[in-house]
Amino acid sequence: MDTYLNSNEIISNFDEKEFLEKYGDKLKQYIKKIIFSQDFREGIFEFDISDFLSSYPEICEINDYIVLNPTKVESAIRYVFKESYLELFGDNETIKREVEKIQIAFINPIGCYKRIDEISAGDINKLVKFEGNIIKAAKVCALLKRACFVCKNCGNIQYKTINDYFSFPKMMCNNKNCGQEMYLDLESSTYVNIQELEIQQPIDLMKNPDDPPRSIRAFMENSNGIYSGRVDVVGTVMKKLTRPNMPVFEIYIKTNHIKLNESYQKIEVRDILNKPDLIEVLNELGSKKGIVDILSQYLIPQIKGYDIVKKSIFLQQIKGCAKFLPDGAPLRRDSHILLITDPGIGKSTMLRKIARLFPQNAYASVTTATGGGLTANVVRESTEIGDGWVVKPGVFVRANGGTACIDELTVDRNVMRYILEAMESQTIHVNKGGINVKLPAKCAVLAACNPKRGRFDPNLGVIEQINVPSPLLSRFDLIFPLKDIPDRKKDEEIAEHILNTHIETATGKYKILGPLEIDGIVVDENILKNYIIYARTCAYFEENTALYFGEVDEKKLKNPVITPSAKKIIKNYYMNMRKLGEGDNPIPVTARQLEAAIRISEMNAKARLSKKVEDEDAKVAIGIIEECLNQVAYDPETGKYDIGKAMGQLPKSKIDKMDRILDIIRELCALSDDGLANEDDIIEKAEEYHISEKEVEDILEKLKKSAEIYSPKFGFYRIT
Numbered sequence: 015m016d017t018y019l020n021s022n023e024i025i026s027n028f029d030e031k032e033f034l035e036k037y038g039d040k041l042k043q044y045i046k047k048i049i050f051s052q053d054f055r056e057g058i059f060e061f062d063i064s065d066f067l068s069s070y071p072e073i074c075e076i077n078d079y080i081v082l083n084p085t086k087v088e089s090a091i092r093y094v095f096k097e098s099y100l101e102l103f104g105d106n107e108t109i110k111r112e113v114e115k116i117q118i119a120f121i122n123p124i125g126c127y128k129r130i131d132e133i134s135a136g137d138i139n140k141l142v143k144f145e146g147n148i149i150k151a152a153k154v155c156a157l158l159k160r161a162c163f164v165c166k167n168c169g170n171i172q173y174k175t176i177n178d179y180f181s182f183p184k185m186m187c188n189n190k191n192c193g194q195e196m197y198l199d200l201e202s203s204t205y206v207n208i209q210e211l212e213i214q215q216p217i218d219l220m221k222n223p224d225d226p227p228r229s230i231r232a233f234m235e236n237s238n239g240i241y242s243g244r245v246d247v248v249g250t251v252m253k254k255l256t257r258p259n260m261p262v263f264e265i266y267i268k269t270n271h272i273k274l275n276e277s278y279q280k281i282e283v284r285d286i287l288n289k290p291d292l293i294e295v296l297n298e299l300g301s302k303k304g305i306v307d308i309l310s311q312y313l314i315p316q317i318k319g320y321d322i323v324k325k326s327i328f329l330q331q332i333k334g335c336a337k338f339l340p341d342g343a344p345l346r347r348d349s350h351i352l353l354i355t356d357p358g359i360g361k362s363t364m365l366r367k368i369a370r371l372f373p374q375n376a377y378a379s380v381t382t383a384t385g386g387g388l389t390a391n392v393v394r395e396s397t398e399i400g401d402g403w404v405v406k407p408g409v410f411v412r413a414n415g416g417t418a419c420i421d422e423l424t425v426d427r428n429v430m431r432y433i434l435e436a437m438e439s440q441t442i443h444v445n446k447g448g449i450n451v452k453l454p455a456k457c458a459v460l461a462a463c464n465p466k467r468g469r470f471d472p473n474l475g476v477i478e479q480i481n482v483p484s485p486l487l488s489r490f491d492l493i494f495p496l497k498d499i500p501d502r503k504k505d506e507e508i509a510e511h512i513l514n515t516h517i518e519t520a521t522g523k524y525k526i527l528g529p530l531e532i533d534g535i536v537v538d539e540n541i542l543k544n545y546i547i548y549a550r551t552c553a554y555f556e557e558n559t560a561l562y563f564g565e566v567d568e569k570k571l572k573n574p575v576i577t578p579s580a581k582k583i584i585k586n587y588y589m590n591m592r593k594l595g596e597g598d599n600p601i602p603v604t605a606r607q608l609e610a611a612i613r614i615s616e617m618n619a620k621a622r623l624s625k626k627v628e629d630e631d632a633k634v635a636i637g638i639i640e641e642c643l644n645q646v647a648y649d650p651e652t653g654k655y656d657i658g659k660a661m662g663q664l665p666k667s668k669i670d671k672m673d674r675i676l677d678i679i680r681e682l683c684a685l686s687d688d689g690l691a692n693e694d695d696i697i698e699k700a701e702e703y704h705i706s707e708k709e710v711e712d713i714l715e716k717l718k719k720s721a722e723i724y725s726p727k728f729g730f731y732r733i734t
């Protein structure tokens with residue numbers, strides 16, 4: 015057995031022998047138990063320190079040994095593991111070679127949690143635990159992990175674990191009579207996957223969210239490839255020479271263990287769980303009448319009026335219920351909202367605030383973002399390992415589980431296909447530079463833009479006023495114009511608000527949202543956030559919380575269920591609206607609006623902490639859909655709803671007029687000598703059908719664009 019004790023790995027200030035004498039037996043008992051447990055993965059021993067100490071609390075100092083000397087303790091634990099393994103499976107050469115390959119990883123260490131900006135030179139060679147977002151991920155490579163050295167002189171075989179990535183391993187024969195430099199047998203050595211990552215401090219863990227976030231380089235062993243998301247990392251702080259002849263080092267992390275925080279709710283829910291007083295406050299808030307309206311107002315105080323719009327945005331943050339088809343495919347639970355705002359409404363300020371509400375929310379303006387910046391970029395960049403191709407997750411991926419706030423949606427039509435793809439599939443497919451991976455992008459979209467002609471005109475279809483292709487437009491559940499109509503009282507309030515913001519910012523008193531009192535309960539930004547998180551897990555908080563301590567399986571989450579009566583209300587509304595579209599009438603709603611109504615009613619039920627989706631939730635949902643249809647799908651000329659008008663086709667009344675103008679042109683052409691129709695004659699004739707001169711001009715423009723007519727000379731037209 016002595017050959018397994020590698021003298022190179024025993025370090026002077028940590029006495030491996032003493033450590034093994036003290037803890038060897040207990041470690042052995044534990045390791046044998048793990049080897050036979052279901053959790054044991056072939057080839058890797060994940061030493062769960064917290065779990066170990068729950069069985070052996072009397073030797074809790076072992077945690078400190080690990081945190082202060084992770085590399086050295088790893089070697090000692092490897093020794094115990096090998097002994098245990100050989101005792102269990104027999105001491106022969108095959109087993110010996112097999113056990114040499116085992117990886118040791120530490121998970122759940124105690125007392126070494128740090129924020130990324132707290133990791134410093136003093137932590138070198140120590141174990142740390144931190145969390146962050148992956149902002150850059152390279153291709154997976156192979157790392158020589160257990161180097162097998164053979165002495166050509168005496169035949170001695172020695173193994174060495176590679177912990178330093180920046181020098182090639184060498185070894186001298188430890189046979190007393192030999193001492194020759196050994197030969198590295200690459201064939202008999204073992205390898206693990208390794209991936210280089212850059213991990214950034216999340217905004218919720220920043221002292222000042224306005225500071226540029228810090229990031230750290232991490233090398234992740236045993237990685238099958240991880241490219242996006244928020245991760246919990248346990249690793250050893252390592253150093254790398256910056257220049258060959260200077261004792262100055264760069265810090266990086268050799269990760270022992272990395273875990274994806276897959277659920278957007280997980281961290282926050284656990285946080286709330288530890289605070290029973292807070293839960294009490296939230297439950298009390300939830301029982302208040304009109305709480306959804308109050309909190310919606312509180313969320314977006316800077317915009318006066320537009321209560322329904324604010325409520326929609328508030329509910330969007332709560333999210334609908336996670337549901338899955340029998341084949342496991344998820345149904346979209348997010349509501350996508352588009353705001354068409356007149357200049358001066360303050361859309362960018364509002365979007366930024368929503369983006370800062372939760373760490374999973376993200377903001378981007380199409381004025382500066384590229385398609386790749388919104389979805390994901392695969393670029394060649396200098397990395398320590400690999401061939402330089404790295405993935406950089408974009409806004410939709412960073413907003414996975416949250417809301418992507420997309421400002422100035424309409425300024426660049428080229429990026430819209432990226433946005434459409436992201437909204438459609440809720441994943442981003444990357445395939446470049448040998449990296450082929452799908453990144454999750456399950457997020458709500460809150461987009462905003464200005465109307466083309468400066469101000470929103472309720473007489474024109476949405477599609478005519480913003481530069482968004484119809485397929486993308488139809489992805490939005492809700493479209494609301496926000497109009498800037500001068501109003502003395504409103505203007506005064508806005509002036510007051512803007513001035514206060516400036517004064518508070520200058521005096522350092524500015525908080526995103528000031529406190530609000532509801533029947534003796536003081537609601538501040540923190541309570542608001544917690545309320546939203548709490549509401550997201552539904553009234554089934556207690557039933558669902560058990561899931562947050564293990565792997566969250568969203569399929570097992572309990573959700574509010576629609577009552578038969580609420581179902582009937584939504585169904586009746588839909589059927590009645592559809593009825594309006596019978597015969598020659600325009601189609602007022604489609605199944606998309608029905609789905610949106612279901613989602614919104616679920617959100618409203620969750621928002622008031624109800625276990626059921628009841629009549630009032632159905633009514634709120636219908637109210638919101640109706641407001642949206644009134645704003646964008648109501649054709650004032652016919653007095654009818656026309657979803658086609660909102661989502662890309664022209665209103666039926668306009669199509670009728672276009673047909674009429676075409677008929678007039680056809681008639682005039684037939685009557686004239688040169689086969690052309692004079693514009694003045696068209697206008698005169700159109701008057702008989704109550705089509706104004708302005709309308710005729712518009713229609714002629716449209717017909718020219720769609721190549722139904724052409725103009726061989728100024729002021730004259732011909733049918734193509």
Ligand SMILES: [Zn+2]
Nearest residue numbers: 165168187192
């Ligand atoms: Zn030798």
